[in-house]
Amino acid sequence: MAALTLTTLPVDGGASLTDNLVAAAGGGDTAPTGSGRFLVVANGSGGSITATLATPGTVSGLDVDNAAVVVPAGKTSIIPLSRVFAGTNGRAAITYSGVTSLTVGAFELGT
Template sequence: MADLALTVVPVAAGIADVAAQAVAAAGGGDTAPVGPGRFLYVNNADASSKTVTIATPGTVSGLAIADVAVVVAAGKHAIIPLTNIFRGATGRAAITYSAVTAVTVKPFELGT
């Protein structure tokens, strides 16, 4: 898994081009920092839809919390919240993809 670097988007100073900073999704999956105001940008430039799955390692009353799966349609993008519920043993979210052809990703945080 590749560790994705976080980009801070300054809310008061303008708009950051998160799409331009996106990198190719790794075939073995990626990890990203989690926390308040953090999100994963996903761009699917392929001709078929892709499913992005984020592991949810926690439990409630001993029952596993289901992983989150987001389908990104062909030619579309998604913004997925990276809340603390996705924090794994490394302190990061574990992200996998149904396929990585023409998929780029970038975690970002809304700054002050």
């Protein structure tokens, strides 16, 4: 899995999400989790792509289902990177149903 670099976006604007996107890795990506952090998935392909975020934790001994977000063709989705997705390394593990024409980025809100 490729490690996405976290980009800080100033809350007063002046930064572009799309300028900071990179090609999604075929084997998946990881991204840091936490308050104010989010994943942007831009699907430039001709069909829908599903981004799946692993949820490694449990509640009362029961596994938590992974989060699957369907990104329609030509659309962009913003997915919160809450701590529920954090693995032992503090990063979310993200896989994709396809990576052709798929770009992604990890962001956080700054000052």
